[in-house]
Amino acid sequence: MHPNALFRSENRALFETLIEEIGFGMIFAQTPDGPRVAHTPLVHTGDGAVQFHLSRGNALTKHLPGMTALAVVNGPDAYVSPRWYDDAAQVPTWNYIALEMEGPVRRMDAEGLEGLLETLSERQEARVIGGAPWTMDKVPAYKLRAMMGGITGFEMEVRGWRPTLKLSQNKPAEERARVADALEAQGAMALAQLMRTLLDDKGAA
Template sequence: MHPNPAFRHADRALLDALLDQVGFGMVFAATPDGPRVAHVPLLSTGDGAVQFHLARGNALTKHLDGATVLIVVNGPDGYVSPRRYADDDQVPTWNYVALELEGRVRRMDGDGLLGQITALSDKHEARVRDGEPWTMDKLSPARLKGKMAAIVGFEVEVLAWRETLKLSQNKSAEDRASAAAGLEGEGSRAIAQLMRTLGGTE
């Protein structure tokens, strides 16, 4: 988390929306084998918990039940050139959006895991534009049983939310607008839009 308080945005609904829209993150934990990370799809329960699953053979799987973990969700980002500022006496920087979630893990039972992967597939299938959504009932019982046996579900009770929305809030309105326009012109449209809507350029 960036130390500058200007980059905080303690709107829980906004943070929930970021988690929902990105839907993917990294789970970090200390283990007896050293620090480990897993890259996972994430599902918010809507009541302060986040769910994910791992392959049974993942290096983290056997260590997570009861552990404290850090989940990191990365949003859009982009390089900001000093050329965008009115004053030449500036340095390059990187604007970005990131969310850190810290909490304690519990292992889910089979019913909970099935509910999680069903909710995940339904959520993301709804975003696929063409054709009919794929559903879990298309799997044969034997295939579903085999797939379920290969993964383990987890739920994290989130105890701390820490966000960084670094959107040039420490710059003048003119510099923010110029930087946003530059980023958009370079193809970083998502971070430019956030700079305009959350960083005070509109």
């Protein structure tokens, strides 16, 4: 989390929206073999937990159950040039959105894993343009069981939410607007839009 309190938020609905929209993140944990990270799709449960799955051969899989781990979701980010300020005698920075979640992890049973995979595919298939959504029942049961045997499902009870919404809140409103326009012109449309929609008239998220 960024140390500047201006870049923080307590908006849980916003955090869940970020997980939903990005849909992918990283799981970090300390293992007997050293620190490890895994990259995986993430699903929020709506009641303070996130679920994910890893290959059985992943370096984290055998260590995660019962551990406290860190999950990270990264949103849009972009370089901010000093030339966009009234006073160019400043330094470059980087605007970004990131969410860290910390909590204990438990292994899911086969039924829970299947439910996670169904939820994940339903949410992502709904975004695919054209044609009927793919569903898990298109895979023969024997084949699905074999494939599920190669992965492990996990659920993290999130006890610590640590967001960073660094969107130029430390600048005057007119300069934030100028930065948003410049970012949009550079192709960072998502970040520019978030700068305009997430900040109130006091610059808070």
